[in-house]
Amino acid sequence: MAVMDAVAAYWEHILATYDPYTVDFVGTFIVQVIFWWIPCVLFVLLDSIAPSFSERHKIQPAPKQPTSSEIFHSMVVCIRNQIIVFALHGALLYATFAKGLPPSIRVDPKLPSLEEFIRDLFISVLAREALFYSSHRILHLRPLYKRFHKQHHKFTAPVSFSSQYAHPVEHISANVLPLLLPPLLLKSHILTMWVFVAFQLIETSTVHSGYDFFLGAAKKHDRHHERFDVYFGGIGLLDYVLGTDEPEDRRRDKKD
Structure with missing residues (x-):
């Protein structure tokens, strides 16, 4: 396939230009920016850029919505958590590097096979679910x-930035490790890990967005912030x- 050949050639060029440690660090940072920061900002701006769409899909009523200062504070906490992690x-x-060892994740100039990519992605999603649910x-x-x-439950009406609004201990143990451990233990290719992390970052920003237009995922997490036991x-x-x-x-039984 021409597209995959182009991707493979570009990936080989990147690894020929930069050392694997730089690729690991910078690439993971870029994934965080593209697949978490950008969706979070768009969700927060939805009231302004698409007010009618926002009104149709927003879960919680206006009186329960966090203030601008609370959203800004959550962004500051998220930046602190990300600085700690990076x-x-x-x-x-x-x-x-100092010990002469390769990065913990596999930074390989050869692309992973489709079979390996699907297998590692599938196992990582299941493992992350088990680790996140347990923690x-x-x-x-x-x-x-x-x-x-x-601290995380301060937002009874979640917004996208509340997805990483957490105590640093919680952020590392419940947000970061369940994401990183599965691909690390599987010795996955770094590209597989980035795809997996990107998917999970979009998922967490979406379920905390306060908007219900992704198969009810956000509505369920809203219920968690409301009830704490589901x-x-x-x-x-x-x-x-x-x-x-x-x-x-x-739900109907409880209402009756």
Whole structure:
């Protein structure tokens, strides 16, 4: 395929121009900007750039929406968390470089095969769901909730930037590690990891956006911020298996 040949040639050019440590660090930063910062900004600006669309799809009413100062504060906290994570990332890369070791993720000039790409992506999505669901439920235990997770639940009507609005301990243990551990343990190609991380960043900014136009995903997470005892997972698989979802018939029973 001409497109894949062009991608392969460009990827080989990148690795011939830059060392793998730089590719790992800068590439991961670019993924964060494109697939988290840009969607978050667009969701926050939706009221201004598409008011009628925003009104049709916004979940929570205006009185419950966070103020501009609260949104700005959440952005500052997100920047702090990302600085911590990228500082740790840079320190790890420097340590591996100093020891003459390659980066922890596989930075290979050869593209992953389609079979490997699909396999690693599928396993990573399932593993992330298990890790995130488990860490999220643990953070709802009373001592840990009060010490760490309560900060994230400040937003009872979530906005996109609240997806990384968290205590640094929570951000690393529940947001970052469930994303990075699966591809690292699988020894995935870095391009596979970037696609996986990009998908998860779009997912988390979307479910926290406050807008319900992606198959009900945001509405479910809104319910979590409202009720605290439902929808702990990302894709909903473990919520369904373990009974922490909220089926429509259960909602109707509670209303009756």
